[in-house]
Amino acid sequence: MTIDPPPRNLVLTGVPRGGTTLTCHLLNELPNVVALAEPMDVNAFVPFDDDTNVHLISAFFAAQRTSLLTEGRALGKSSGGRSVDNPLSDERDPVTGKRVHRMSERHVVVHKALAPHFTLAVKHPGAFTALLPLLAPRFECFATVRNPLAVLMSWCDTPFPVASGHAPAAERLDADLTHRLACEDDLHERQITLLSWFFERFRVLSPGHVIRYEEMIATQGNVLPERMQVPHSLAANLETRNGRSAGAPLARRLAHRLVERAGAYLDHYSPDEILASVEP
Numbered sequence: 081m082t083i084d085p086p087p088r089n090l091v092l093t094g095v096p097r098g099g100t101t102l103t104c105h106l107l108n109e110l111p112n113v114v115a116l117a118e119p120m121d122v123n124a125f126v127p128f129d130d131d132t133n134v135h136l137i138s139a140f141f142a143a144q145r146t147s148l149l150t151e152g153r154a155l156g157k158s159s160g161g162r163s164v165d166n167p168l169s170d171e172r173d174p175v176t177g178k179r180v181h182r183m184s185e186r187h188v189v190v191h192k193a194l195a196p197h198f199t200l201a202v203k204h205p206g207a208f209t210a211l212l213p214l215l216a217p218r219f220e221c222f223a224t225v226r227n228p229l230a231v232l233m234s235w236c237d238t239p240f241p242v243a244s245g246h247a248p249a250a251e252r253l254d255a256d257l258t259h260r261l262a263c264e265d266d267l268h269e270r271q272i273t274l275l276s277w278f279f280e281r282f283r284v285l286s287p288g289h290v291i292r293y294e295e296m297i298a299t300q301g302n303v304l305p306e307r308m309q310v311p312h313s314l315a316a317n318l319e320t321r322n323g324r325s326a327g328a329p330l331a332r333r334l335a336h337r338l339v340e341r342a343g344a345y346l347d348h349y350s351p352d353e354i355l356a357s358v359e360p
Contacts, residue, residue: 085197089141090115090308091215092203094224095278096242097234099293100203102318103224105163106301107201110312114148114190115201116156117163122207122249130214137202137215145200153189161189199310206249209281210257216284222308223282226293228275228345229335229354230322235271236330245270250277268334269341276343283347292348294320323357332358 092115094100104115120140126132144154156163208215215221235242245267251258257277264270282290288307295303301316325331335358339351 088199090201091219091221093208096205098226099224108163113199119155156188158188206247210250210253212281222289233325279344
């Protein structure tokens with residue numbers, strides 16, 4: 081008699097604008113895998129209440145598994161009920177000049193067949209990163225990172241709180257982060273502090289569970305099923321979005337600030353990699 085493996089629940093986090101939405105989109109291209117982008121009410125998490133937070137996440141996984149198997153749908157940000165590879169379009173808001181958010185719906189519709197033991201991934205960059213020391217011993221956790229200069233340049237171009245150097249869901253759950261950000265009056269110094277905080281939290285993960293955006297691009301997404309041990313391959317057609325603003329004076333200033341600050345992002349990116357796109 082063949083015994084089905086147990087269901088797999090994956091916790092996904094990462095640097096905002098670091099490829100987390102792309103990760104979900106690529107996972108959704110795999111058989112028997114569903115990835116949900118920011119589906120939970122993160123305000124329900126309680127600071128310093130480990131039991132409540134673990135229960136909320138475990139119960140959410142269970143409820144969405146049931147919904148997917150019985151109704152073919154689950155909670156999650158989407159565009160037209162489908163996952164997308166980037167939450168922002170190239171269209172600009174005429175007032176702010178920021179790129180326009182394209183994920184406006186709160187449900188994902190799944191049309192592929194799912195076995196009872198399918199893999200379900202849920203991603204929340206801010207909240208799950210704040211809770212990572214709690215989550216890592218209890219769930220399979222993965223984080224996506226990206227060259228810190230590319231991240232900062234992307235933050236400057238978004239309508240999200242990171243554009244002002246804040247991550248509300250993370251700050252609510254980590255008072256130390258709130259204090260650190262409050263001590264930085266300069267916008268870019270605050271952003272670098274926030275960016276370094278994300279990388280600091282990823283130190284609780286084994287190296288194989290921290291996946292570089294650049295590696296996703298180089299392998300056409302196939303680093304994901306390989307690292308997450310999903311027995312399928314992808315046929316993606318990916319191009320890097322790094323370096324789009326490399327020639328801007330701001331990019332050069334930020335690159336040198338990143339190297340001078342020597343934050344935890346240097347765990348995964350060398351100074352030479354940070355400076356490569358702005359130095360001759």
